[in-house]
Amino acid sequence: MAESLNAFEMRGIVKRFPGVLANDNVNFACQVGEVHALLGENGAGKSTLMNVLAGLYRPDAGEIFISKQKVVFHSPQEAIAHGIGMVHQHFMLVPSNTVAENMVLGLNRPRFLLNLSNIEDEVTALGEQYSLSVNPRAKIWELSVGEQQRVEVLKILFRGAKVLILDEPTAVLTPQEVDVLFRTLRDMTDRGHTIVFISHKLDEVVAIADRITVLRRGKVTAADVPAEGTTKPQLAQLMVGREVLFRVNKKKAQPGSLVLQVKNLNTDNDRGLPAVQDVSLQVRAGEIVGVAGVAGNGQRELAETLTGLRTAKSGQMWLGDLLLDNHTDWLELGRQLAHIPEDRSVYGCIPDLSVAENLILKRFSRPPIAAGWSLNAKAVRQNAERLVNVYQISTPTVDTPVRMLSGGNLQKVILARETSERPQLMIAVHPTRGLDIGATEAVHKLLVEQRDAGTAILLISEDLDELLSLSDRLIVMFEGQIVGEMPAEGADIHTIGLMMAGTKVGE
Amino acid sequence: MRRLFSSYHVRIETRLDNPGWAGVLSSILGVILALIVGGFVMRAAGATDPIATYKVIFKDGFGTPSDWQAGIVALITNGDCPKGSLCFGPISDTLVKASPILLTTLACILAFRMKLWNIGADGQMFFGAWAATAVAVFVLPPTTARPVMLAAMAVAGIVAGFIYGAIPGFLKARLNINEIITTLMLNYIAYKWVEYFVVVGPWSLGDFESTGRFTAAATWPRLTEYANRIPVLSGLTAHPGIFLGIAVAILLAWIINRSRWGYEIRVIGHNPKAARYAGISLVRNIILVMGLSGAIAGLAGMNEVAALRELNGRFQRGYGFTGVIIAWLARLNPIAAILVAFLFGGLLVGTQLIQPQGIASMLQGVILFVVIGTELLFRYRIAFEKVEEIVVHQIGDTQ
Numbered sequence: 001m002a003e004s005l006n007a008f009e010m011r012g013i014v015k016r017f018p019g020v021l022a023n024d025n026v027n028f029a030c031q032v033g034e035v036h037a038l039l040g041e042n043g044a045g046k047s048t049l050m051n052v053l054a055g056l057y058r059p060d061a062g063e064i065f066i067s068k069q070k071v072v073f074h075s076p077q078e079a080i081a082h083g084i085g086m087v088h089q090h091f092m093l094v095p096s097n098t099v100a101e102n103m104v105l106g107l108n109r110p111r112f113l114l115n116l117s118n119i120e121d122e123v124t125a126l127g128e129q130y131s132l133s134v135n136p137r138a139k140i141w142e143l144s145v146g147e148q149q150r151v152e153v154l155k156i157l158f159r160g161a162k163v164l165i166l167d168e169p170t171a172v173l174t175p176q177e178v179d180v181l182f183r184t185l186r187d188m189t190d191r192g193h194t195i196v197f198i199s200h201k202l203d204e205v206v207a208i209a210d211r212i213t214v215l216r217r218g219k220v221t222a223a224d225v226p227a228e229g230t231t232k233p234q235l236a237q238l239m240v241g242r243e244v245l246f247r248v249n250k251k252k253a254q255p256g257s258l259v260l261q262v263k264n265l266n267t268d269n270d271r272g273l274p275a276v277q278d279v280s281l282q283v284r285a286g287e288i289v290g291v292a293g294v295a296g297n298g299q300r301e302l303a304e305t306l307t308g309l310r311t312a313k314s315g316q317m318w319l320g321d322l323l324l325d326n327h328t329d330w331l332e333l334g335r336q337l338a339h340i341p342e343d344r345s346v347y348g349c350i351p352d353l354s355v356a357e358n359l360i361l362k363r364f365s366r367p368p369i370a371a372g373w374s375l376n377a378k379a380v381r382q383n384a385e386r387l388v389n390v391y392q393i394s395t396p397t398v399d400t401p402v403r404m405l406s407g408g409n410l411q412k413v414i415l416a417r418e419t420s421e422r423p424q425l426m427i428a429v430h431p432t433r434g435l436d437i438g439a440t441e442a443v444h445k446l447l448v449e450q451r452d453a454g455t456a457i458l459l460i461s462e463d464l465d466e467l468l469s470l471s472d473r474l475i476v477m478f479e480g481q482i483v484g485e486m487p488a489e490g491a492d493i494h495t496i497g498l499m500m501a502g503t504k505v506g507e
Numbered sequence: 508m509r510r511l512f513s514s515y516h517v518r519i520e521t522r523l524d525n526p527g528w529a530g531v532l533s534s535i536l537g538v539i540l541a542l543i544v545g546g547f548v549m550r551a552a553g554a555t556d557p558i559a560t561y562k563v564i565f566k567d568g569f570g571t572p573s574d575w576q577a578g579i580v581a582l583i584t585n586g587d588c589p590k591g592s593l594c595f596g597p598i599s600d601t602l603v604k605a606s607p608i609l610l611t612t613l614a615c616i617l618a619f620r621m622k623l624w625n626i627g628a629d630g631q632m633f634f635g636a637w638a639a640t641a642v643a644v645f646v647l648p649p650t651t652a653r654p655v656m657l658a659a660m661a662v663a664g665i666v667a668g669f670i671y672g673a674i675p676g677f678l679k680a681r682l683n684i685n686e687i688i689t690t691l692m693l694n695y696i697a698y699k700w701v702e703y704f705v706v707v708g709p710w711s712l713g714d715f716e717s718t719g720r721f722t723a724a725a726t727w728p729r730l731t732e733y734a735n736r737i738p739v740l741s742g743l744t745a746h747p748g749i750f751l752g753i754a755v756a757i758l759l760a761w762i763i764n765r766s767r768w769g770y771e772i773r774v775i776g777h778n779p780k781a782a783r784y785a786g787i788s789l790v791r792n793i794i795l796v797m798g799l800s801g802a803i804a805g806l807a808g809m810n811e812v813a814a815l816r817e818l819n820g821r822f823q824r825g826y827g828f829t830g831v832i833i834a835w836l837a838r839l840n841p842i843a844a845i846l847v848a849f850l851f852g853g854l855l856v857g858t859q860l861i862q863p864q865g866i867a868s869m870l871q872g873v874i875l876f877v878v879i880g881t882e883l884l885f886r887y888r889i890a891f892e893k894v895e896e897i898v899v900h901q902i903g904d905t906q
Contacts (some may be wrong), residue, residue: 330786347784
């Protein structure tokens, strides 16, 4: 294969969103048959750039060339017709349909009669060819997240993609599944496919990529760097523009009294199937207990039950001496129980309300914010100005709707609201998901400060590095059960990975 | 295989910046566009000069400057309204019309703010009217003092409306039954309920299909009652009901924007999941908001029977639906609703004598249609772009 053969070339791409220059004159090209990593912090413009390539966004300026021909895409269909397909971070599958049905969705082939068994055979053959086997008759909701990802990859291969763009593909996978994915990617490049691998995880990028392009604030800071011979610290510096700590500075925990006690908890998921099974755990004041597990193994339901969003089927939960059950006034409890929700913009905030109004969500029913039947407008403003200052939330004014804030600043708003009243217990779910390195560091520092101030913290995360560096103790969940518990110090990442995949260890 | 062609592409993009004036502008544009469209419809219906028709509507709804001038002169000189002038007549009629409309509008605004689509203000108003009538005619003696009687009627209207609104609220909160369907259906039950009592049933006075004239204590005082002292007020039916509406509007504005409970309503309205996350009770608030929305509509019913001075089989339907339209025109702002309800009252009064009947309903419908349409334009932006060339490859031709 000739070195100079480009699978595609993007020249001078500019994409503006209101108030943001997401891509500032970006040049990006991939050679046929390589894995090219697009590295950058969140908000650096990686996904935007690739959405332009995949036909989802139109650039404000710039050109795309395929085989030296200028092309303009008006839809993802036109991009895929040119062999460019994208697997998005959030899968675009119809959960109640089968794999084969999802394959043909949006295709005008076959034109009249849908013969699904032909499609199923094709899917099976394609799956074998690329070692991406899935049962074509399975419904999407029956599949694990890793399998769903395979369906997404198959879907674009089925549509004839030569260039595959993968947006943060490893976020939902166990370390073992990541290994499998990486082998598949190599298989594909051997067959002449080209992979664009979007990530902000340095280890992965170094492990899988042939070449790396780094974006920072919409601009390319390093183009086409060969992965061989490049070190993580070098990449990190290119990415954030300064040196980065990879370990969180923290003292040894001083666990105090028992704050959260859970006994034999059982909870169903939205479909009425058991999600949390017979879970018992304890968190003491001044310690961080991390919960590891692949997404979808009951962590979400556990967090929702502990914070009153979901009703327990059986079992008991105690916050100190207080039994948490159907009679609990969760509004009143908000002061002692902080919750950093999994989905910031869905649960954590009211996007259309202002920063100030969002900052009183947990305390509007108590003085000084509450003044009789009304809200004390002055106190609302003072509260907001104080928290914006202390937590360094960057917002034009406290009256700005929070939907205008970046992910990191939105998370700071939530953290400010949840932590400034010195809660007894904090349930933090994926607190740094989607945040850039700078914001992640700030969140980590805050959590450790809270711990040192005596808060009991239950940390649910899918980022093993984060869990290992923040937690004092670790719990591993698999299929709703606790399958392992260990001190975080000296824990072996490989062992945890096996436990997350359901393998019993040490028995 | 390649095809080359150029064309224009239209795309619709979400606007991220949504300035406050955009809403006001879309309401005003909506009305202007509706009047233009309405003009064409009137032409099609046989009107030779729609603009002249609009002038007549305005004159009948609000009067003319010379009418107002004559009225003011008569007021100052304490004389009669000169012959041939309407003085304050049209404005008085409009205020009478605007007061039930304002109340049903406020009922809709409260529910809509929490994204509860109460389109049953009409039925809640009927029930309020029924309960107020029961108190006026059958519960309290005719000798009751006017303030006591009116207050008791208001309480009865509010309670009846509350119950009638809380029923769909309960069904929504507990069983997740769509409130649009239930409130709509409950309208017809309320119509028939009132019809049973005053047309066929126990309250009817012989063949009159009416409870008969209320005792004076159960009616709003009208301006014309003071005509012996101020002659220009002669014949004016305006009553204090409009102040009731304005007071409720101010109260509602305070509740929504300044009170703790209003904060809960706004949080639920914008993001019910975040409300649940904070521990705000959805069940309690849905029932309460639907109940209070019904209570305001029930008060509109009381206001209307106190103004009509009887409950009869011709009790006007449709104020609840007009309320839906005005709530949107006022962009769910209770204070703006005062102005819009007044203007709409004028439209209804002004179109009463226009033939064919139904011009008012037609204009209402067109206005709602256009306002919602223009709102879409403010939320999204339509961009035209010239496409220089499109290269279409056939699949399999890419290598």
